[in-house]
Amino acid sequence: MITAARKNAVVKGLKPPQVAFVKAPLTENLPIEPNSVEYIFFNPVVNSLPPEGRASLFKEVNRILRPEGRVILDDVNLFPLFIP
Numbered sequence: 861m862i863t864a865a866r867k868n869a870v871v872k873g874l875k876p877p878q879v880a881f882v883k884a885p886l887t888e889n890l891p892i893e894p895n896s897v898e899y900i901f902f903n904p905v906v907n908s909l910p911p912e913g914r915a916s917l918f919k920e921v922n923r924i925l926r927p928e929g930r931v932i933l934d935d936v937n938l939f940p941l942f943i944p
Contacts, residue, residue, distance in 0.1 A: 861903065886917050892924045900925060901932045 862881045869879050884890050886909060900921055909917060921931060 887913055890920055890924055894923050895926050897924045898926050898929050899932065900929070901934065903934045906933075 862883050865881050869875065869881075882890060882892060886906065906914060906917065925931065
C-alpha cells in the first residue's frame with residue numbers, strides 16, 4: 861500500500877514536507893513528533909485490532925495530530941470503540 865501511495869504522490873507532484881508515508885506497527889507508538897501531522901488516513905487494517913488496540917491507536921493519533929488536524933477513516937466498521 862505504501863509503495864502505491866508513494867507512486868500516486870509522485871504522479872500528483874507531492875513530496876516532503878507536503879506528504880510522508882510511515883510504516884509502523886499499529887500497536888506501538890508511531891515514530892512521529894507530537895502535534896506534527898495535519899491529515900491521517902486509515903484503511904481497513906485498523907478493524908483487525910482488538911478494542912484495546914484501537915483505543916491505544918487513537919490515543920497515539922491524538923498525540924501526533926496537529927490542532928485542527930483531520931482523521932479520515934476508510935472503514936466505517938471501527939465501532940464499537942470506547943476511548944476513556
